Amino acid sequence: MTSPAVETHEHHDIRPIRKAAMWVFLGSECMFFGSMIATFLLYRNNTADGPGAEIFDIPFTSASSFVLLMSSLTMVLAHNAFEKRDARGTRIWLLATALLGTTFLAGQIYEFTEFVHKGLTLSTSSFGSSFYMLTGFHGAHVAIGVLMLLAMFYLSLDGRLYEDRGLNVELVGLYWHFVDIVWIVIFTVVYLLQV
Amino acid sequence: MYWGIALFLGVVTAVEVAVPYIEALDPVRVPLLIVLAIIKFGTVVAFFMHLRYDKKLYRTLFLFGVIGVIPLFVVVLLTMHAF
Numbered sequence: 001m002t003s004p005a006v007e008t009h010e011h012h013d014i015r016p017i018r019k020a021a022m023w024v025f026l027g028s029e030c031m032f033f034g035s036m037i038a039t040f041l042l043y044r045n046n047t048a049d050g051p052g053a054e055i056f057d058i059p060f061t062s063a064s065s066f067v068l069l070m071s072s073l074t075m076v077l078a079h080n081a082f083e084k085r086d087a088r089g090t091r092i093w094l095l096a097t098a099l100l101g102t103t104f105l106a107g108q109i110y111e112f113t114e115f116v117h118k119g120l121t122l123s124t125s126s127f128g129s130s131f132y133m134l135t136g137f138h139g140a141h142v143a144i145g146v147l148m149l150l151a152m153f154y155l156s157l158d159g160r161l162y163e164d165r166g167l168n169v170e171l172v173g174l175y176w177h178f179v180d181i182v183w184i185v186i187f188t189v190v191y192l193l194q195v
Numbered sequence: 196m197y198w199g200i201a202l203f204l205g206v207v208t209a210v211e212v213a214v215p216y217i218e219a220l221d222p223v224r225v226p227l228l229i230v231l232a233i234i235k236f237g238t239v240v241a242f243f244m245h246l247r248y249d250k251k252l253y254r255t256l257f258l259f260g261v262i263g264v265i266p267l268f269v270v271v272l273l274t275m276h277a278f
Contacts, residue, residue, distance in 0.1 A: 016250070019253065020252060020253060020256060023252075023253045023256040023257050024256050026257055026260065027256055027257050027258075027259050027260025027261070027263070028260055029260070030257075030260035030261050030263065030264050031260055031263055031264060031267060034263075034264035034267050034268065035267055035271060037268075038267065038268045038271040038272060039271065041272070042271070042272060042275050058212065058215070059212075062208070062212040065208060066205065066208055069201075069204050069205065069208060069235075070201060070205075072201075072204075072239055072243050073197060073198070073200075073201035073243075075243070076197050076242075076243045077197060080197070173244075174244055177239055177240075177243050177244045178244075180239055180243075181235075181236050181239050181240060184232055184235045184236050184239070185232060185236065187211075187232075188211070188228050188229065188231070188232035189232075192211060192212075192214070192215055192228050193225060193228055195215050
């Protein structure tokens with residue numbers, strides 16, 4: 001027989017605590033990206049006679065930004081479907097979000113390759129180092145987000161997504177939207193304000 | 196509602212991209228781009244992340260990090276003699 005104390009513990013809903021922990025994590029991530037954006041601003045003119053912001057392809061990066069922005073829409077639609085216990089809708093929108101995230105990453109790899117061909121590498125200048133560190137770490141966050149989305153999709157295939165364990169769609173959604181808002185800042189500060 | 200918000204975000208992004216190419220906006224280019232970015236940031240946080248409707252605790256926890264960036268910026272830039 002289970003004691004009342006144990007029963008209380010077993011039925012305690014820890015979801016709000018996990019959600020609060022996610023918000024604390026996202027708040028700390030603001031500091032993380034904030035410090036790298038500050039570093040970029042500090043070194044944005046230090047190109048050491050190498051390429052600078054003039055090599056940015058604004059139309060291409062704008063298209064990538066739009067793709068990531070729209071992935072926030074598909075993510076919130078996945079969460080909405082999840083809340084309504086619509087397994088099929090959840091799967092479709094999770095997969096759509098992962099595909100949009102992958103498209104963004106492919107665009108970033110293409111962009112980095114182009115920049116390297118134009119002479120901007122991680123060691124070319126302080127501008128190059130701070131640019132690749134900032135956008136590269138953001139890309140790593142997107143890649144982790146895509147892996148989490150695919151894990152959610154896999155769990156949804158045999159109905160395990162509704163089991164209350166570990167991550168859930170809402171927490172992954174918060175992380176994904178955060179990745180989007182960080183890019184909103186990077187797109188403005190690193191790209192649009194430098195051309 | 197979410198589709199409408201996405202459409203709004205798409206329109207703001209289109210305006211953002213157009214701003215650097217419109218010479219008449221050069222005097223206000225920097226503040227305008229910053230305001231547009233803040234609008235997009237706030238819209239995603241408020242509606243897609245549901246912070247507008249969620250518990251005040253979550254808002255406080257997140258704002259602590261967002262506002263904390265400001266002294267961080269000042270300290271980093273002052274330490275490196277950016278001013």
